[in-house]
Structure formats: structure tokens, C-alpha cells
Amino acid sequence: MIVKNKLTLLLAAGAVSLALGGCGGSDGKPGEDGKPGEVSVDINSINAVQTQVEQASYDDASKTLTVEFSLLNANGVAVTGLENTDNSIRISFGRIGTRSETFTPFALADATQVSARADGDEQIWLSYRNKDKGNGAFSGSSYWSSTSSCADGETCLTYLGQGKYQAVATDIIDTLDFGYGYDANQIQGIYLQTNNVGDNKISNVETYYWDPQTEKSVSYPLAAVTIDTCTNCHVGQVNIHHGNRGNTAEQCTFCHTDYTTYSSEGTDAAGNTVQFTYDGSIKGLVHAIHTGITEGERRKIGKFESVITDEAKNPAFAYKFDGAALDANGDPKKDLNFPASTANCESCHVSYETTADTLPADLSENALGWFADTDVNSCQTCHGNYHHGDEVETVDNDTVLVGCVSCHNSTDSGRGGAFRHFAGTGQVGNEAASQAGILVEASYSNLAWDNSTSTLTFDINLTKDGVAVTGDYVPSVGYLVNAVDSAAPDAFIAARARGNATANADGSFTATVDASSADYSLPALADALNSGADVAIATSFSTCIKNKSSELVALIDTDGDGDPDCDGVDSRGRAASVLSPNAAKTVFLKLDGSAGAERASAANYDSCANCHNNDMVVRHEAPHYRNADLNTCAQCHEAGDYNSLIVRVHGTFGKAHGREDVQALVSSAACSACHSDSDYSLDNARSTPMRWNRKDDTFSSPQAGVCASCHVSDSYDIGNGKDSAKSHIESMGGIIAGTYGEAGLNGESCVTCHNADNIKKNHAVD
Numbered sequence: 072m073i074v075k076n077k078l079t080l081l082l083a084a085g086a087v088s089l090a091l092g093g094c095g096g097s098d099g100k101p102g103e104d105g106k107p108g109e110v111s112v113d114i115n116s117i118n119a120v121q122t123q124v125e126q127a128s129y130d131d132a133s134k135t136l137t138v139e140f141s142l143l144n145a146n147g148v149a150v151t152g153l154e155n156t157d158n159s160i161r162i163s164f165g166r167i168g169t170r171s172e173t174f175t176p177f178a179l180a181d182a183t184q185v186s187a188r189a190d191g192d193e194q195i196w197l198s199y200r201n202k203d204k205g206n207g208a209f210s211g212s213s214y215w216s217s218t219s220s221c222a223d224g225e226t227c228l229t230y231l232g233q234g235k236y237q238a239v240a241t242d243i244i245d246t247l248d249f250g251y252g253y254d255a256n257q258i259q260g261i262y263l264q265t266n267n268v269g270d271n272k273i274s275n276v277e278t279y280y281w282d283p284q285t286e287k288s289v290s291y292p293l294a295a296v297t298i299d300t301c302t303n304c305h306v307g308q309v310n311i312h313h314g315n316r317g318n319t320a321e322q323c324t325f326c327h328t329d330y331t332t333y334s335s336e337g338t339d340a341a342g343n344t345v346q347f348t349y350d351g352s353i354k355g356l357v358h359a360i361h362t363g364i365t366e367g368e369r370r371k372i373g374k375f376e377s378v379i380t381d382e383a384k385n386p387a388f389a390y391k392f393d394g395a396a397l398d399a400n401g402d403p404k405k406d407l408n409f410p411a412s413t414a415n416c417e418s419c420h421v422s423y424e425t426t427a428d429t430l431p432a433d434l435s436e437n438a439l440g441w442f443a444d445t446d447v448n449s450c451q452t453c454h455g456n457y458h459h460g461d462e463v464e465t466v467d468n469d470t471v472l473v474g475c476v477s478c479h480n481s482t483d484s485g486r487g488g489a490f491r492h493f494a495g496t497g498q499v500g501n502e503a504a505s506q507a508g509i510l511v512e513a514s515y516s517n518l519a520w521d522n523s524t525s526t527l528t529f530d531i532n533l534t535k536d537g538v539a540v541t542g543d544y545v546p547s548v549g550y551l552v553n554a555v556d557s558a559a560p561d562a563f564i565a566a567r568a569r570g571n572a573t574a575n576a577d578g579s580f581t582a583t584v585d586a587s588s589a590d591y592s593l594p595a596l597a598d599a600l601n602s603g604a605d606v607a608i609a610t611s612f613s614t615c616i617k618n619k620s621s622e623l624v625a626l627i628d629t630d631g632d633g634d635p636d637c638d639g640v641d642s643r644g645r646a647a648s649v650l651s652p653n654a655a656k657t658v659f660l661k662l663d664g665s666a667g668a669e670r671a672s673a674a675n676y677d678s679c680a681n682c683h684n685n686d687m688v689v690r691h692e693a694p695h696y697r698n699a700d701l702n703t704c705a706q707c708h709e710a711g712d713y714n715s716l717i718v719r720v721h722g723t724f725g726k727a728h729g730r731e732d733v734q735a736l737v738s739s740a741a742c743s744a745c746h747s748d749s750d751y752s753l754d755n756a757r758s759t760p761m762r763w764n765r766k767d768d769t770f771s772s773p774q775a776g777v778c779a780s781c782h783v784s785d786s787y788d789i790g791n792g793k794d795s796a797k798s799h800i801e802s803m804g805g806i807i808a809g810t811y812g813e814a815g816l817n818g819e820s821c822v823t824c825h826n827a828d829n830i831k832k833n834h835a836v837d
Contacts (some may be wrong), residue, residue, distance in 0.1 A: 111234060112144055114152040114269040119145040124279035125235070127261055128286060129164075131253050136164055136215075136240045139231070140263060140277070149234025156268045159228055161214040163262040163325040164243050167292055168197035172251040173330035185463055189473040190447050194437070195329040196260075196293055197251060199244040206334035208348050209247065212326035214264075215240045238263075249330075255283040258292045262325040264316065274315035276322050291321045294435045300419040303681035306737035306744040320353060327353035350452055358452035361413045413453055414492040414503070416441050418684045423489065423496065442489035444481045447474025450488055494621045494651075501619035508651030509698050510621060511535045513610045513658075516579075520662045525587035525597035527552065531572050531580040531610055535623065540614060542574030543625045546637065546650070548612045550582050551706040554596055554604035555659065560668040562757040563607065563710035565599040566590040591712050592768065592811035605667030609657040609703040613637075613650040624648040657702035672701045673755055674720075678745045682737075715761040715771075720745075721780035722787075724764070729786030739781055742834045752827035753777060760814035763807060770814035774821040775805030783807055 114120075126139045142150040153159055171191030178184055198211025217238055221227035229237045244253060260280040267274055280289050298319050305311045311318035316326070331351035336344050350359070417423070421430065423442040430438060440446065451460050451474070462477040463470050479488030487500020494507035517530045531548055533540040549571050553563040566589055572580035586596035600606070615624045615637035624647070626635030639647040659667035679701065701716070708716040714724070721739050722729015728739045737744045742751045749755075753774045761776035763769045771779060782789050782796035790796065797807055804818035 109149065109151075109233060111149040111151045114142075114150050114156060115271070117144045117150060117269065118271050118273060120150060120265055120268070120273050120275045121145070121147070122263055122265055122275045122277040124261070124263055124277055126286075127259070127279055127281055129253065129259060129283070131255065134242050134244065136162070136238075136243045136261070138162065138238045138240075138261060138263065138279075140236055140238070141234050142236060142265070143234055151230065151234065153236060153265070153268060154228045154230050157218065158267045159217040159265070160238060161216050161264040161266050162238065162240060162243070163211070163214045164199040164240075164259075165197055165211065165261075165325060165328075166199070166254060166259045167194055167257045168251060168254070169193060170195055170329065172197060173249050173328075175248075179461065179463070183463065183470055185472050186469045187466075187471050188447060189464070189466075189471050189476075190445055193440075193445060194293065196324045197246075198325060198328050199246060199253070201245065201247045201249065203247060204332070204334060204351075206346060206348065208332040208334040208351070209249075210326060210331040210333070210351055211328035212331075213245070214262075215243050258282055258289055260291075260325075262317070262322060266315065276315075276317035278321055278325075290433075290435075292435055293324070293437045294321065294433060295438045295440065296320050296419045297431065297433055304736055306741050320357075323353040327351055327356060329354070331355075350448070352452075354449070355452040357419075358413055415684050416489065416492060423493075423498070442481065444476050444479060444488045447472055447476055450475040450479065491619070494616075502621045504616040504618050504620055504649045505651055507616040507621040508612075508614045508653040511540050511612070511614050511653055513612075513655035515608055515658060515660060516664065518606070518660060518662055518664050520600055522597070522601055525585065525595070527568075527582075527584040527586050527596075527600070527606070529582055529584075529608070530575070531582060532578075533580070533612070533614075535614075539578040540623065541578035542580070544615050544623045545574075545612050546615075546626060546635070548572040548574075548580045548610060550584075550611075551609040551657075551703070552582075552584050552586075552596065553607045553706055553710050554599035555607055555668055555670050556599075557603065557605045557661075557668040559758060560605070560659075561671045561755075562759045563670065563705060564594070564604060564759060565596040565710060566593040567706050567710050568596050591710070591762075592770070593710060600662065606660050606662065607657050607667075607670065607702065607706070608660065609655065609699070609706055611652070611654040611699075613652045615648050616651045617648055618646050654699040654703055656698070656700040657706065670702050670705065671755075672705075673750045674701060674745045675747055675750075676701050709762070712765055713762070714765050715763070715776065717761060717777060718763060718780050721784070723780045723784045725786050729784060739787070740834050742830070748831070752830060753822040753825055754827065756822075760806075760811050767808070769808035770806070770811045771808065772804075772806040772814045772817070772819045774819045775800045775807055776814075778821060778825070779805075779807045 121143045123141045123143065124138060125141060127137070129136045142153055144150055169191060170188055170193050173195075174188050174191060176184060176186050196211075198213070200211065200213035200215065202210050202213040204210055217228040217240075220240070222241075225239075225241075227239055229239075231237055246252065258280055259282075260278060263277050263279065265273070265275045278291065280291060281287060282289050301311055301318075301320075309318075313323070317323060329352045332348045333351040334346065334348045336346050349355070420441045421434065421438050425439065427436050427439065430436065441449070454460070454475075460475055462473050462475065464473050464477060465471070475488060478486050479491070481487035481490060481499050487498060490496045490498045490500030490502060492503050492506075494502050494504070495510045496502060512534050514532045514534070515529050516532060517528070519528045521527075531550065533545065533548070550569060552568045554565045555562070556564055568584045568586055568588070570582065570584065572582040574580055584596075586600060589595040589598075615626055616622065617624045624637065624639070626637055627639055628635045629638055630636070637648050637650045657670075659669045661667045705716050707713050708719050713719070714726075718724070720727050722733070727733065728737065756773040756777050758773065760770040761773055763771040763776065763779075779797070779800060781787055783793045783800070785793075787793075800807060800819075800821070803820050803823075805821060806814045806816070806819070
């Protein structure tokens with residue numbers, strides 16, 4: 072439209088010029104062409120917007136912040152009309168500072184005055200616009216608005232042309248009672264939000280940092296995690312949005328500063344209403360959310376009942392409150408289920424082996440801070456005031472808050488805080504015995520197949536750091552055995568066999584497998600092996616480990632029943648050892664012991680491990696095959712008496728990714744979250760029937776099962792509903808809930824229409 076109008080004007084101008092040219096033969100020169108008109112779109116006609124801050128500066132004398140920025144649509148075309156909208160922009164303003172600048176002296180229960188923090192020099196982000204949350208709680212969540220904060224008679228937002236705008240904010244600094252102010256020697260930063268603008272109520276957030284000494288832009292100076300670490304689980308950044316206020320750690324930091332606290336109330340054991348405060352920093356909230364503290368299953372971790380839920384030590388846990396939506400009784404409206412272990416710091420942070428020289432380009436040295444044991448509050452974001460969390464020391468006659476790191480630091484004689492979460496770190500600190508089982512490796516030898524008795528035998532060898540882990544340390548060793556077609560290993564093809572191995576004098580364990588049973592409507596393992604199939608072996612076990620270490624501990628018969636246990640106690644009556652579980656990944660072997668054909672998987676195990684970084688399945692009991700890979704899971708959820716892995720993971724019956732809370736993290740429609748571009752077409756569907764529902768012993772044909780796992784499901788409402796989808800699939804020859812024999816008829820034709828390109832097109836998730 073704009074181009075057309077410009078052309079009309081030019082034609083009209085040309086006609087006038089010709090007319091003038093015929094009047095008296097003037098000697099005058101023709102007029103110059105006018106400047107091209109602005110190519111732009113109005114803000115009310117767009118559905119998405121990009122904000123690019125180009126310059127920001129603060130004049131301390133006039134107390135004025137000036138910001139210049141461009142507004143573009145999704146295609147990079149200038150956007151006009153922002154200055155005329157009711158909701159235009161919000162700005163948060165802050166700088167680098169130290170913890171000491173937000174420290175307020177306080178008194179302990181015995182009236183001791185705490186005057187400072189031991190980590191007072193640690194750099195944090197300070198907001199210039201703080202908010203009093205009441206009951207002694209504060210946050211950095213106040214902002215300046217170009218509409219509500221602009222004084223009468225002033226113009227705070229001006230259009231400069233070509234999609235560029237200028238915002239001028241006066242008296243933008245208000246740090247309340249903290250007392251700190253503008254500091255030109257520190258890096259400054261702004262958070263600029265276009266907030267529900269235009270007819271389509273679009274929003275966008277952009278951050279910008281600069282050095283006042285040079286007026287040059289700089290990168291985020293406190294970058295501790297990358298957005299990728301979040302989107303590994305929260306597939307699609309939309310699943311991290313807090314309303315429309317941004318979805319990266321740095322954006323969240325502008326409001327959820329390190330000194331942010333929230334106040335709330337809960338009920339104690341006697342039913343009394345109790346007021347309390349809790350950590351509202353981005354670190355505190357993220358750590359707390361990922362403990363799954365609203366889920367009863369996650370409350371069964373060690374010492375939870377006796378310490379972490381103690382009202383005096385950790386009120387946010389004890390008083391049934393975690394910041395989630397609560398019902399009329401003050402309880403969370405729904406369970407939260409997080410597969411990632413908060414104790415596994417490397418899920419989000421760099422490895423403790425990383426150095427400043429090897430940091431990714433988009434991270435600052437603050438990314439190394441988590442294992443430095445210098446932050447006196449870090450432990451408490453998960454553990455609460457576990458014990459002596461308010462530890463103080465006298466320094467130069469002043470009482471200084473030192474917190475947990477007074478004892479738990481990586482520089483003293485064995486009480487390192489960060490490294491207590493890991494096994495085998497080789498660092499100073501009490502290592503997590505509960506994790507040490509994953510350090511034990513399994514290998515197999517002496518395979519022998521006797522087809523006359525349908526018996527398979529093999530030895531299992533467990534080692535840790537090259538040293539044999541014998542029956543002295545392992546109560547029992549279980550195994551699962553199946554087979555794959557060596558020529559087309561796309562599925563397990565037999566009824567799985569399982570049992571416990573016998574410990575040998577040489578430290579190995581011998582498995583004797585009866586392969587004669589046909590079960591779960593599947594042929595016997597013996598039939599597959601006699602037909603030349605390769606063997607698939609998975610092993611599970613638990614190892615006795617010395618508490619707070621990675622050292623093996625011999626089993627002892629503490630109760631005199633002749634059965635050695637791993638439940639010794641130390642001189643103070645505490646657990647001296649723990650059973651640490653592991654499930655070795657499935658190994659594929661030929662009967663001569665050489666490497667066999669590996670079962671092909673449609674999903675990438677690394678994609679699963681991005682979220683399931685500790686326990687492959689989140690359960691209320693002991694870890695369910697910790698560290699198991701997809702092939703190990705498929706031993707039961709493909710060739711066993713449980714629903715197929717496809718049905719289970721996609722969430723046909725409300726499990727796994729069909730759950731409402733999991734859908735909020737990663738939609739099952741986002742195939743690429745788990746699959747690569749080439750492995751989720753129906754051409755790659757397995758060649759054998761798929762167990763649909765173990766309760767009624769039904770099976771689906773391969774292609775139909777893949778589609779039906781979502782489209783014929785109680786967990787989703789897709790298209791015209793599951794009945795319509797079921798009718799369509801069956802009319803095309805697919806079997807959804809039939810017998811094993813019916814599901815193997817191979818009469819389905821889903822792939823004829825639903826080819827790889829169509830599947831990708833219809834499952835694209837922005």
C-alpha cells in the first residue's frame with residue numbers, strides 16, 4: 072500500500088512537470104526527486120515484534136535515563152505507532168554491585184548482632200528500582216512505564232523514524248532502604264519490555280548492558296547458565312515464560328535479584344497460620360522448583376522428614392508452600408514431576424573441571440561459582456536452614472554471617488559443599504555415596520548356548536577403577552536377556568528372560584538363563600537364538616558404598632541372620648554405608664562373545680538424558696534403573712509385560728509425556744525434542760507388533776501404534792477426537808488394540824499418505 076501511494080505521487084508530479092515544461096520555455100532546472108518514503112508496518116497489524124536496543128545512557132546530574140531502540144516485525148520491517156498505544160514499554164534498570172550493598176544488619180535469636188556477610192564482596196545484580204513486598208521482604212521487580220510513569224505534560228516516548236524510538240525516563244532510581252545509588256564505575260544494564268502492545272497484544276523482552284566509562288555495549292557480565300540448558304527440558308522457549316516477562320536467566324535476574332525475598336504464610340503441624348519469608352532470587356526459585364517440593368514422592372529423600380521440613384529450619388518446605396498455585400486448603404493444585412536431579416549441578420552449570428580458559432563464549436566467570444563454596448546462601452536454596460545455616464564468626468570484633476560454607480567448603484579437610492553431590496570427583500569434599508554406584512562397570516564373558524536344554528550361561532564381571540567389585544560388596548546381581556535379528560535389529564523379538572546371577576569365588580557372577588519360556592504372547596528366547604539372533608544383556612545391581620564417599624564397603628551380617636547387609640552404623644549411630652544402585656546399559660553380543668547388532672532406536676538417548684539426568688524414570692520408590700538407556704527400558708517396555716515404550720513415553724494412558732504438567736515442559740507434538748529429523752518417520756516403525764495395553768493384553772500394528780499413541784489417547788484432544796482417529800486408522804488396515812497375531816498382519820498403509828515430510832509439517836512446533 073505504501074509503495075503504491077508513492078508511485079501515484081511520482082506520476083502526479085511528472086504530469087505537473089510536463090505541463091510546466093510547455094509554458095513559455097522556462098530556463099529553470101527540473102526539481103530534484105524527493106526522498107523515498109518510509110517502508111514500515113503499523114503496530115496494530117503485526118503478530119510478533121523484535122526489539123533491538125541500540126544505545127542507552129544515564130545522566131546522573133539530571134537523573135535521566137535515555138534509551139534508543141528499534142522495533143521490527145518478524146521479517147525485520149520497521150514498526151510504527153508504538154508511541155500511540157495504551158501499553159507501550161516498561162524498563163528495569165540496574166548495575167553490577169556486591170552483596171554487601173544490600174545487606175541489612177540483623178539479630179540472632181540470642182540477640183547477637185550480625186553486622187556483615189563473609190561473601191560481601193561477591194558480585195551480584197542490583198536493581199535501581201526495588202519493591203517493598205511487605206513483612207520485611209524486598210525484590211528488584213519494580214519498573215518504569217512510558218505511560219504510567221511519565222509525568223503529565225512530558226513526552227517520554229518519541230518516534231525518530233525508520234522504526235526507531237527514544238525513551239526518556241527521569242527519576243528512575245529508587246533503591247528504597249538499601250541506600251546504594253548510581254555508580255558510573257560499574258556495568259549498567261536495562262531490561263526493555265514491549266508489553267501487550269497493539270491490537271494483537273504482542274510482547275517482547277530485550278536486555279542491554281554498557282560501560283559508562285566508554286559508552287560501549289558489553290555482554291551480560293554475570294552469565295552463569297545458557298538458555299540451552301533450560302531448553303533441553305523446556306522444549307520451546309515459550310515453556311519458560313513467566314507471563315510475558317522473558318525466558319532467560321538474565322532477564323529473570325532483573326526482578327529476581329540475589330537479595331529478593333518473598334513473604335507468605337502456611338500452616339504448621341498444629342494447623343496454625345504462620346508467616347515466613349523465603350528466597351525469591353532466580354537461583355533460589357529455580358533450585359526450589361526443581362526439587363519438586365510439591366510432590367509427595369520427592370519428599371521421601373533422606374532426612375527430609377526430620378530436617379528439611381523442620382518449621383524452624385526451612386519454612387517454605389514445612390508450611391506446604393512453594394510459590395505454586397494453591398487450592399482453598401493451601402495445598403498445591405497439582406503435583407510437579409521433575410526428572411532432573413537438582414543435586415546434579417552440571418545439568419545446568421558447566422563441569423567443575425571447566426576453567427576460565429575453557430568457558431563457552433557466552434558465559435562469564437560467574438559460571439564457575441557454583442563449585443567455589445563461597446556463597447553463604449547457595450546450600451539453603453535446597454536444604455533450607457539445614458543445620459547452623461545461620462552460622463556466624465567473629466572477624467575483627469564484628470559478627471559476620473558465614474552460613475554453610477563456614478564448614479562446607481572445598482578448601483578445608485573434607486567437608487566440601489559442592490562436591491558432596493558427586494561421586495568420583497577426585498576433589499576435596501565428602502562425595503555422594505548415593506551416586507557412586509554408577510561408577511561400577513559391567514562386562515560379559517564365557518557365553519555358552521546349549522540348544523538341547525535351551526540354556527544360556529555367561530559371566531558378569533563388575534569393576535570399579537579396574538578393581539573387581541565382588542559379592543563382598545554387592546548383595547545381588549540381576550539380569551535381563553533378549554534377542555534382536557542381526558540382519559534387521561529394529562526390535563526385541565522374544566520373551567525376555569530374567570533372573571539373579573550367582574557369585575563366584577573369582578569375584579565374577581554367573582548367569583544361568585532358561586530360554587525355553589514363551590511369554591507375553593511372544594516366542595521363546597530359545598527360538599530366536601536358534602534362528603541366529605544376537606543376544607541383548609542388561610544388568611542391574613546395587614553396591615555397598617561408605618557414606619559420604621566413593622569407597623567400597625564390605626557387606627556385614629549385622630542382625631545375625633546369615634545374610635550380609637549394607638546397613639552398618641558409625642560410632643554416633645549414623646548410617647555408615649549406603650546401597651548405591653546402577654543399571655548397566657544393554658550390551659549386544661553374538662554367541663561367540665563378539666559384538667552383536669545393536670537394536671535400532673527411533674529416539675536419541677541423549678535427548679532423554681537432557682531431562683532425565685539421574686533416574687531414567689521418576690518414581691516414589693528407589694531409582695528405577697538408574698542410568699538405564701532406551702534399550703534397557705525396552706527390555707520390559709517392548710518385549711515384556713508392560714506397555715510398549717512408544718505408548719508409555721508418548722503418554723497414551725496419562726503417563727510420562729502425556730501428563731499435563733510434563734506437557735507444560737515439552738509437548739509430545741514436538742517430535743524433534745526426542746527424535747532427529749530422520750528417525751521419526753513411519754518408514755522407521757518397528758517390524759513387530761507393539762504392546763498397546765498390558766491390562767487387556769492387546770497389541771497394535773507398528774505404524775498404527777506410533778500414530779495412535781497420541782491420536783487415540785485419553786491424554787490428548789487432537790483434531791476430531793480419538794474415536795475419529797481410531798476409525799480412520801482401522802479403515803486403512805491398522806490395528807490398535809488387537810491380538811498379537813492380528814497386529815502382525817502388516818496390512819496397514821499409514822505411510823502412504825503420512826510420509827516423512829507430511830509428519831514433520833504437521834508436527835512443527837514454533
